Amino acid sequence: MPALVAPFLPAGSLSARPQPRLSGRGLSLRPWADEDIEGLVTAYTDPDIQRWHHCSLDAEEAAELILHWRKAWDTEGGASWAVVDADDSLLGRVGFCGLRLSEGVAEISYWVLPDARRRGVATSAVTSLARWAFDTIGLQRLEIRHSVANVASCAVAVATGFSEDTREHTGRVVPDGSRDPPPGVR
Numbered sequence: 001m002p003a004l005v006a007p008f009l010p011a012g013s014l015s016a017r018p019q020p021r022l023s024g025r026g027l028s029l030r031p032w033a034d035e036d037i038e039g040l041v042t043a044y045t046d047p048d049i050q051r052w053h054h055c056s057l058d059a060e061e062a063a064e065l066i067l068h069w070r071k072a073w074d075t076e077g078g079a080s081w082a083v084v085d086a087d088d089s090l091l092g093r094v095g096f097c098g099l100r101l102s103e104g105v106a107e108i109s110y111w112v113l114p115d116a117r118r119r120g121v122a123t124s125a126v127t128s129l130a131r132w133a134f135d136t137i138g139l140q141r142l143e144i145r146h147s148v149a150n151v152a153s154c155a156v157a158v159a160t161g162f163s164e165d166t167r168e169h170t171g172r173v174v175p176d177g178s179r180d181p182p183p184g185v186r
């Protein structure tokens with residue numbers, strides 16, 4: 001069926017270039033490397049990351065995930081960066097899921113390792129990625145979707161200037177067996 005509206009951004013807007021390294025305040029966003037497998041496995045042992053990202057990983061699965069992220073760049077279905085400090089130590093992850101170039105829209109997702117939290121890592125990483133997405137790629141809209149029960153993620157969205165558009169009750173079951181959001185949270 002022919003589309004009646006031209007795509008907002010053409011195919012190739014992402015994949016025509018190598019995934020870049022981006023800089024933030026005291027940190028960098030770089031493509032994932034095979035050396036990050038151990039760090040990824042450790043990250044996904046954290047109960048908060050498990051709770052809000054709904055999985056844990058062994059080394060084989062972490063290697064597959066890195067491959068998946070590389071393919072996502074080539075197929076323009078998403079993108080993921082390792083957030084690292086000046087010594088290249090892993091601090092967290094930031095990326096796009098639900099990237100739709102034809103609509104110029106992407107959803108940003110993130111996590112930060114427990115020892116690196118409350119130091120502005122997520123704020124800086126999201127700000128750097130958003131700046132690049134708007135100024136270099138030319139996306140027209142970025143979204144952050146988080147549970148209203150995830151106080152820390154709500155605070156990141158506020159700190160990075162995202163406005164509150166809608167509240168969506170997913171009713172999704174989280175790893176402790178409860179539903180998201182818990183009863184009483186509206």
Ligand SMILES: CC(C)(COP(=O)(O)OP(=O)(O)OC[C@H]1O[C@@H](n2cnc3c(N)ncnc32)[C@H](O)[C@@H]1OP(=O)(O)O)[C@@H](O)C(=O)NCCC(=O)NCCS
Binds near residue numbers: 119121146
């Ligand atoms: C959410 C998360 C990424 C925040 O990372 P972070 O690097 O600690 O966040 P920042 O240091 O940039 O903090 C940003 C803001 O959030 C606030 N904040 C961070 N953690 C908070 C918490 N647990 N409770 C209340 N506020 C919090 C900070 O005070 C800051 O607000 P300010 O700008 O007014 O000072 C991190 O807690 C995490 O990885 N959690 C588990 C996974 C997760 O929730 N991912 C998001 C799924 S949608």
